[in-house]
Amino acid sequence: MSHFARRIRYVVKRLLQAIPIVLAIVILNFLLLQLAEGDAVDVLAGEAGSATPEYMAELRAKFGLDQPLPVQLAVYLKNVMFFDLGYSFRHEMPVSELILDRMMPTLLLMVATITLAVGFGIFLGLVAAMGLNTWRDTAISIFALITYATPLFWVGLMMIVVFSLNLRWFPTSGMENFAMFYEGWDRVWDIAHHLVLPTITLSLFYLALYTRLMRASMLEQAGQDYVTTARAKGVTENRIMFVHVLRNALLPVVTMAGVQVGALIGGSVIVESVFAWPGLGMLAFEALFSRDLNLLLGIFLLSALLVVAVNLVVDIIYSTLDPRIEVS
Amino acid sequence: MSLRNWAAAALCTLGLALGAVPADAQKAGGTFVYLVQPEPPSLASYLSTSGPIGLVAPKIYDGLFDYDNDLNIVPALAESYEVSEDGKTVTFNLRQGVTWHDGAPFTSADVQFTVMSVLKEVHPRGPNSFREVTSIDTPDDHTAVFNLANPAPYMLRALSAYESPMVPKHLLEGTDIRSSDLATSPVGTGAYKFVEWKKGQYIRLDKNENYWKPGLPYIERIVGRFIPDASTRTAAMENGEVMYGAYGAIPNIDAVRLRDTDGFSVTTDGYSMINPMALIEFNTTKAPFDNSAIRKAISLAIDREFLIENIWFGYGKPATSALSTNFAPTGLYKAGLPNYAAKADVAGAIAMLDAAGITPDANGIRATAVLDLIPYGEDWRRAGEYMKQAMSEIGISLELRYEDVPTWLKRIYADYDFEMNINYFYQLPDPVLGVHRHYGTDQIRQGTHFVNSSRYSNPTLDALLASGAQEASATKRAEIYGEVQDILAEDMPVVNLFEMQFLTVYNEKLKDHATSALGAYGPFDRAWLDE
Numbered sequence: 098m099s100h101f102a103r104r105i106r107y108v109v110k111r112l113l114q115a116i117p118i119v120l121a122i123v124i125l126n127f128l129l130l131q132l133a134e135g136d137a138v139d140v141l142a143g144e145a146g147s148a149t150p151e152y153m154a155e156l157r158a159k160f161g162l163d164q165p166l167p168v169q170l171a172v173y174l175k176n177v178m179f180f181d182l183g184y185s186f187r188h189e190m191p192v193s194e195l196i197l198d199r200m201m202p203t204l205l206l207m208v209a210t211i212t213l214a215v216g217f218g219i220f221l222g223l224v225a226a227m228g229l230n231t232w233r234d235t236a237i238s239i240f241a242l243i244t245y246a247t248p249l250f251w252v253g254l255m256m257i258v259v260f261s262l263n264l265r266w267f268p269t270s271g272m273e274n275f276a277m278f279y280e281g282w283d284r285v286w287d288i289a290h291h292l293v294l295p296t297i298t299l300s301l302f303y304l305a306l307y308t309r310l311m312r313a314s315m316l317e318q319a320g321q322d323y324v325t326t327a328r329a330k331g332v333t334e335n336r337i338m339f340v341h342v343l344r345n346a347l348l349p350v351v352t353m354a355g356v357q358v359g360a361l362i363g364g365s366v367i368v369e370s371v372f373a374w375p376g377l378g379m380l381a382f383e384a385l386f387s388r389d390l391n392l393l394l395g396i397f398l399l400s401a402l403l404v405v406a407v408n409l410v411v412d413i414i415y416s417t418l419d420p421r422i423e424v425s
Numbered sequence: 426m427s428l429r430n431w432a433a434a435a436l437c438t439l440g441l442a443l444g445a446v447p448a449d450a451q452k453a454g455g456t457f458v459y460l461v462q463p464e465p466p467s468l469a470s471y472l473s474t475s476g477p478i479g480l481v482a483p484k485i486y487d488g489l490f491d492y493d494n495d496l497n498i499v500p501a502l503a504e505s506y507e508v509s510e511d512g513k514t515v516t517f518n519l520r521q522g523v524t525w526h527d528g529a530p531f532t533s534a535d536v537q538f539t540v541m542s543v544l545k546e547v548h549p550r551g552p553n554s555f556r557e558v559t560s561i562d563t564p565d566d567h568t569a570v571f572n573l574a575n576p577a578p579y580m581l582r583a584l585s586a587y588e589s590p591m592v593p594k595h596l597l598e599g600t601d602i603r604s605s606d607l608a609t610s611p612v613g614t615g616a617y618k619f620v621e622w623k624k625g626q627y628i629r630l631d632k633n634e635n636y637w638k639p640g641l642p643y644i645e646r647i648v649g650r651f652i653p654d655a656s657t658r659t660a661a662m663e664n665g666e667v668m669y670g671a672y673g674a675i676p677n678i679d680a681v682r683l684r685d686t687d688g689f690s691v692t693t694d695g696y697s698m699i700n701p702m703a704l705i706e707f708n709t710t711k712a713p714f715d716n717s718a719i720r721k722a723i724s725l726a727i728d729r730e731f732l733i734e735n736i737w738f739g740y741g742k743p744a745t746s747a748l749s750t751n752f753a754p755t756g757l758y759k760a761g762l763p764n765y766a767a768k769a770d771v772a773g774a775i776a777m778l779d780a781a782g783i784t785p786d787a788n789g790i791r792a793t794a795v796l797d798l799i800p801y802g803e804d805w806r807r808a809g810e811y812m813k814q815a816m817s818e819i820g821i822s823l824e825l826r827y828e829d830v831p832t833w834l835k836r837i838y839a840d841y842d843f844e845m846n847i848n849y850f851y852q853l854p855d856p857v858l859g860v861h862r863h864y865g866t867d868q869i870r871q872g873t874h875f876v877n878s879s880r881y882s883n884p885t886l887d888a889l890l891a892s893g894a895q896e897a898s899a900t901k902r903a904e905i906y907g908e909v910q911d912i913l914a915e916d917m918p919v920v921n922l923f924e925m926q927f928l929t930v931y932n933e934k935l936k937d938h939a940t941s942a943l944g945a946y947g948p949f950d951r952a953w954l955d956e
Contacts, residue, residue, distance in 0.1 A: 135831025141466060141473075143834040143874045150872040152547070159604070187466050188624060189609055198624055250654075257660045269660040275627050275648045276456040276666075373652040373661075375625030383464070388831050 108409065115405045122401045123177060123394065127170055130390050136162055137186055137388045160186050173391075177398065183391040187384075192395040195380065202272055203376040205288070206368075207361045209296040214303035215354050219347070221304070222311020227338065229316065237308060245305035253298045253371035260294060267294050270373035295372040299365055303357065310353055314346040321345075347418055355411035359404035362396075453643045455954035457935065459669035460658055461628065461649035468619070468628070469608035470590045471543050474550060476672055479587050479946040481628055481649050485526075486590035486613035489517055489536070490581070492942035494694060496754065496854065498581065499941075502531065502591055502614065503569075512576030512897040519567040523637045525593045526618045533563035538594035540571070547602055554583040554858060557895075576897040579855035585698065586615065587946035588853075616642040616950035626651065636950070643953035655679075662689070668932035668954075671695070671945030673802070675930040677738040688933050693740060693926040695944015700749050700852035700859060701925040703741070703808075705796075706837070708844050709879045709918055713792045718781030719821075720917040721764045725777065726819045727812070728769035729923050736807045740928060743767040744921035747913040748860060748906065749852050751924070756903040757856060762914040765921070774819045791820035794844040797837065798827045808847060838874045849925060850875060854942075856906060857894045863919060865890050881918030 138156045157163045161172065176183055182192035225237040244252075261269040268274065272291050279287045318324070319342055327337050366378035377396055384392040461480045467473065470482035489503040503517040523531040541561055544551030557577040562570040571580075583589055593612055597605055611619045614637070617630035630647040650667055652658045659679040661667045663686070675683065684691040705723070707714040714720060729743035742750065745765045752758040766773075778784075778791055785791050798809040809825045816823050823845070828836070836842050853859030862868045866887050868877035886909060893905040913919075929945060931938060934956050941947030 133831070134828075135835040139831045139834045139839070139874075143830060143838075150870065153872060155603075189467060189604075190624075195624060202625075254656050254660075257657060261664055262660055265664070269664050269666055270652050270654075270657045271650065271661075271666070272626060275629070275650060276458050278629075370653040371657055373626075373650070373654070373657060375623070379625060379653060386829055386831075387466070 104413070108413075111409050111412075119398070119401050119405065120174075123174065123398055124170065126394055126397045127173060127390075130393060131166060133385075133388060135388060137390070138162065140387045141187065156186075173394065182395040182398070185384075185389050185392040187387050187389045188392070192392050195392060196377065196395055196399060199375060199377045199380050202374060203362060203365075203378070205292060206295055206299065206365060206374060206376055207358065209292060210299045210303065210361065210365075211354060211358065213296060213300040215307055215350065217300070218304050218307020219311050219350060221308040222315060222350075223343070225308065225312045226315035226319070234312075237312075241305040241308045244301040245309075247301075249298065249302055249367045250371055252301055253295075253368055256294045256298050257371070267291070270371075272375055295368050295374050298371070299361075299368045306353065307350055311346065311350055314349050315342060318342045318346045344418060348415065351411055351414055351418065355407050358407045359400055362400045362403065450955075451643055451937070451953045452955060453953070454645045455956060456646040456648060457644045457669070457949075457952065457954060458648045458650055458667045460662075460667050460671075460674040461651055462658065462670070462672070462674040463653070464625065464651040465628075467608040468611045468622075469605075470587065471539070471592050472547055472549075472603060472608065474548075474588075480671065481630075482590060482611065482613075483586035483615070483943065483946050484617045484630055484647060484949050485611045485615045485619050486586050486592065487615050487948070488586035488589055488591060489584040491585060491948065492582075492698060492854075494697070494939070494942055496582075496697060496942055501586070502536075503584075506581075508581075512578070513573045515571040515573065515580070517569045517571070519569060520637055521567055523614050524635055525595075525614055526612045526633060527593075527596075529593065529595050530566075531591070531593075531614050532566040533569040534566075535591055535594045536569040537561040537563050538598060539591050540589070543592055543597065543602055544589055548589075550583075550853075550858060551589065553862070554580060554589065575895040577895070578897055578902070579857040579894070582698075582854040583858055585941075585943055585946075586948055587943050588698075588858075616948050617647050638950060642950045644949070647949065659683070662930060662932070665932065668935045669929070669938065669945075670931075671929040672927050675928070676802075677740060677804070677928060680928045680930050681738050683930050690931055690933055692929050692931070692939060694939045695929055695942070695947070696927050697751050698854045698942045699927075699944075699946070700751050700854070701849050701927065702744065702749055702852050703847070703849045703922040703925050704744075705812075705920040705922065706843075706846045706848055706879050707918065707920075708841065709881050710841075711844065713783060714794070714844060716781060716783070717916050717918075718777055719783055719792065720920060722774040722777045722781075722783075722819060723816065723821070724764050724917055724920040725766045725770045726774040726815055727766065727920070727922065728815065730767050731769070732808060732811060733923055736804055736811065737923075737925070740926040742924040742926070744923050746910045747864075747919070747921055748856060748910055749924045751852070752856065752906075755855075756899055757906040759907045759910040762910060764914050764917060769815065769818075771818050778819060785820045789820055790822050793822040793824070795826050796823045797833065797843050797846040798825060799846070799848045800828060800830050800833050805847060812847065834874055837878050838876070839872045841871070841878065841880065843878075846878070847922075856909075861890050861894070864913065879918045881916065883912065883916065886912050886916075 137160060138153050142153050161169060185192050185195055188195055221237050225234045228234050257269050260267045268291055272288055274287050324337055324342060327341055362377050365376060366382050368374065369376045369379040381393060381396045461477050463477055465475060465477035465481060468478060468482050470478050470486060487502045489501060491499040491501045493499050502520055502523065504520050505518045507516045519533055525531055540555055540558060545555045557573040557575045558571050559574050560572045596607055596612055609622065616633055616636050618633045620629045620631050622628045628649040632642055632645050636642060652661055655676050658670060659675050662670060662675060662683065680691050683689040707720055709715055733739060733741035746759055746762050748758045750758055783791050796809055796812055798805045806827060813823045813825060837846050850863060851859050862876045864877060864881060864886060866882040869880050870876050889905055889909050893902060893909065896902045896905060934954055936953050936955055938949060938952040940951050
């Protein structure tokens with residue numbers, strides 16, 4: 098069997114294995130969410146001021162909340178099978194539409210953050226490892242420690258105070274300038290401008306992690322036998338570092354990045370909230386407090402799928418980085 | 426477009442040409458960005474009185490009336506009205522030449538449909554506001570005659586765009602009103618037209634070129650922005666990205682700082698028709714709070730001035746009765762009632778508890794209770810912490826409980842599983858609209874939010890409330906509500922804490938935004954930007 102065909106088979110097998118996992122996640126999420134007191138009707142009626150019990154019963158019937166739990170679960174599962182994520186009664190929109198709408202901002206923030214955090218983290222880790230125990234190493238380690246230990250919301254607010262209020266370089270919040278409603282390239286530029294502060298804030302946190310990981314990983318690899326062999330062969334120090342060690346040291350970093358892509362969807366709630374970034378994290382957060390369970394389940398399902406997909410991609414990247422790791 | 430619409434458009438243009446625009450320096454144009462917090466669930470102001478809906482919908486829909494800052498009636502869709510001698514017929518003369526945003530003419534049929542089929546049926550407070558309305562006659566397109574079973578003087582105070590928006594019959598008739606698309610793409614007669622709602626970001630409204638007030642509105646575009654974090658809202662205000670935030674969108678702690686910053690102002694105007702009152706509800710069916718003595722003692726032991734000064738930064742007025750002093754102009758408010766202390770009267774409270782036989786045990790504790798806190802912000806937690814402290818001085822040991830909104834609503838209004846609950850109620854422009862629901866026996870409605878959760882029931886009071894609702898004579902009404910307040914001060918089923926003053930923070934470039942008694946829930950048709 099050719100290498101390529103084996104890889105396809107592997108991907109298909111992994112995807113099939115994912116089905117029961119995702120199903121279990123959906124059922125578990127559904128049951129867990131039932132533990133929360135109150136339902137969407139309570140919230141809607143509470144916000145509306147006074148609402149009659151008849152009206153609330155009517156709403157419950159309309160939302161299907163009057164059905165017994167197993168029936169609600171069965172209906173939900175059946176819909177999910179047909180790629181129908183249901184209807185958000187709070188937003189009066191199909192869940193898939195809501196999620197898609199928020200997908201772009203989330204992906205923008207996620208990709209920008211991962212790129213910046215991983216790229217910069219690898220760079221800093223490399224610099225630190227190459228200058229082990231010099232002032233550079235110490236400075237980078239202290240920087241990583243501080244950014245990791247500082248609460249995200251505080252960093253975000255300080256960013257706003259410094260770069261928006263004092264220097265007036267960047268807008269405080271939002272994804273676009275709503276007084277202008279730019280179009281075309283102006284809009285792209287405007288969105289990029291709004292993206293800077295949230296990306297830096299969110300990256301700072303993850304950056305520390307990658308820096309530490311990269312540094313440790315580089316040091317570990319540098320002590321391996323193959324490095325000694327290479328050195329004995331007369332390979333230059335730079336080549337050892339950048340071709341031999343770096344490639345091997347990247348493996349744990351890639352693993353970590355894979356794990357965190359999933360976490361980034363939900364983990365950016367704080368940054369989304371501080372910068373009023375219209376992403377999925379905020380949507381999930383609000384959905385929880387308004388007991389919009391269809392929407393919440395939809396977001397959970399999406400992140401479960403994303404984690405499964407990213408793990409698969411990571412495994413494939415592994416085999417590229419280190420050909421000894423075979424997909425089978 | 427019908428001939429009449431053409432005529433209306435022509436008249437508007439003529440008005441503009443003849444210089445109907447006042448001679449002041451009002452400037453036309455510009456985009457006005459303001460805070461809408463939190464993001465509303467829909468824009469169906471005919472279905473829900475939810476606060477954030479009120480921030481947007483009255484700019485799209487009109488009411489029959491608006492109200493000025495002295496609560497006088499200002500004609501809106503109704504140019505004038507007459508009340509018959511016996512108070513049982515109210516005739517509204519509607520404005521001619523008004524069109525909906527989709528071009529259809531606004532007529533008396535819309536008024537009839539709105540009140541009878543929408544507000545009376547599906548609005549949370551409509552069934553109460555219009556409860557005496559038995560039918561509406563429409564002798565012609567511009568006359569609506571309300572036939573009442575009994576006089577309903579309070580009804581004329583409930584006709585604003587926020588409280589009773591006029592909605593288009595031609596878009597709602599024959600549909601399920603509760604699930605109509607109108608909820609997310611509203612069509613009104615108001616100063617601004619709905620354009621777009623980007624979930625999680627903003628709602629955009631553009632100027633209605635065919636607005637029935639000639640020359641208005643001045644502003645070209647209105648954008649309501651959603652910013653979840655309070656500190657960021659303040660920063661956005663400081664940075665000039667938003668120009669207006671009401672109903673505590675900017676927390677008091679930041680508002681007082683902005684108040685002292687150049688270019689920003691703070692006002693408490695624009696809330697007199699909302700009349701928010703902070704209060705404590707009790708479960709009056711269970712010991713020890715079934716005894717009015719302990720409730721009165723609690724009222725005496727609270728230092729209302731301390732609460733206002735330290736937690737609300739001086740914005741508020743100690744409660745002195747079950748009714749707000751905002752009812753003083755209509756004569757309904759009664760001053761000089763007992764059991765309301767502005768400063769804590771600990772000795773008086775202890776004496777009252779002793780007299781009622783609620784005595785301390787070996788640890789000095791007379792009663793223990795859980796105090797639930799309304800989950801609408803940090804201020805209420807601080808208030809809870811103060812209460813815990815203050816109550817310990819009269820031997821009542823409190824435990825605080827802070828839950829999320831659905832859990833809290835269910836606990837207080839569906840399960841009645843509480844002892845004390847700190848909360849606030851809108852008293853609205855008339856006691857019938859906002860206060861009766863808190864005390865009437867018929868308002869013990871399990872599962873309905875913001876009604877009589879104390880389950881206090883007093884037939885004498887019920888009778889007074891019933892006659893107060895129907896009394897047309899202002900002096901007689903004042904007498905009735907005087908008695909109501911005497912009874913409530915004596916029985917104290919609810920301890921009213923203080924009349925809340927919400928703060929509106931605005932950029933001084935924004936002018937003439939506070940021309941309506943409804944403030945942020947108003948039409949904003951005369952607002953303009955000086956930039």
